[in-house]
Amino acid sequence: MFVKKIAIxxxxxxxxxxxxxxxxxxxxxxGVKIECVLLICNKKDAFGIQRxxxxxxxTKIIEHTKFNSREEFDAQLVKEIKAKDVDLVVLAxxxxxxxxxxxxxxxxxxxxxxxxxxxxxSNAIKDSFFSDMQVGGVSVHYVSDELDGGKIxxxxxxxxxxxxxxxxxxxEIHKIEHEILPLCVIEILTIDKIYIKDENV
Ligand code: GRF
Numbered sequence: 001m002f003v004k005k006i007a008i009x010x011x012x013x014x015x016x017x018x019x020x021x022x023x024x025x026x027x028x029x030x031g032v033k034i035e036c037v038l039l040i041c042n043k044k045d046a047f048g049i050q051r052x053x054x055x056x057x058x059t060k061i062i063e064h065t066k067f068n069s070r071e072e073f074d075a076q077l078v079k080e081i082k083a084k085d086v087d088l089v090v091l092a093x094x095x096x097x098x099x100x101x102x103x104x105x106x107x108x109x110x111x112x113x114x115x116x117x118x119x120x121x122s123n124a125i126k127d128s129f130f131s132d133m134q135v136g137g138v139s140v141h142y143v144s145d146e147l148d149g150g151k152i153x154x155x156x157x158x159x160x161x162x163x164x165x166x167x168x169x170x171x172e173i174h175k176i177e178h179e180i181l182p183l184c185v186i187e188i189l190t191i192d193k194i195y196i197k198d199e200n201v
Contacts, residue, residue, distance in 0.1 A: 001031060004189040005086040007038035009077070009094040009108075014048020016092035016111060016177055021055045023182035032190040038084045040077065042096060064096055074102040081106055088188060091143065092181060095122060100145055108143040109188070111181050113173045115139060115155055120148040129169045134160045136169055138176045140184045154184050 006024075010017045017039070024034045039052050039059040049059045060080060067073040078101065081089055089108035102108075114124040116139040119131070128136050137157035144150035156179075158172045 001033055003033045003035055005035050005037045007081050007086045007089045008036055008092050009040045010048045010092050011043055011095040012046045014051045016181055017048045018051040019178035020092055020182050024185055025055055029186050029190040034189055070099045071101045074099050078102055078105050097147055103143055103145050109140055110143050111177055112139045112148050116148055125170050125173060129166050138173055138180055140180055154180050156180050
């Protein structure tokens, strides 16, 4: 059996981290076992750290505030990731802008709560809700030098209904996020577009 290793980077609540671990960690898809071998968080009090413990996983804390520049922080991330020899890095609510130091060396995907290229940046949920767009959605894309600008891998939309509140909008987004991020990881690591068999169900 093949084993494919992932690292997950997150910053706070960690609902996507938990959804991803639940769906893929130590699970076999099409003869490929996916294993999460590294978790990194840049905030020492992030709730996601507790969520990871439910899976028996410890999180490495690398606080960006302890570095003099973005590049130095990114170089530390790269060092930790390279030491684990992972196949894919997943940014699941990792709220840091990454420099070329990271993006030129690491293959990573990111989750973004809008239909890119619309509503880039950290206020995507509010910006999209308060726009006149009649659909909202989620994108998963490769990480590049440009913030939220790398090649799009998967997108999913939902329709706005008349009475939707900001909370409803956000809930829809998170529901989709929890589905499509694991799907992308599985597809990238076990690529056989014709037939992906989930051997865990
Ligand atoms: C998600 O909406 C993600 O798209 C954005 O940050 C949020 C993280 O949520 N980048 P969580 O920490 O996974 O609950």
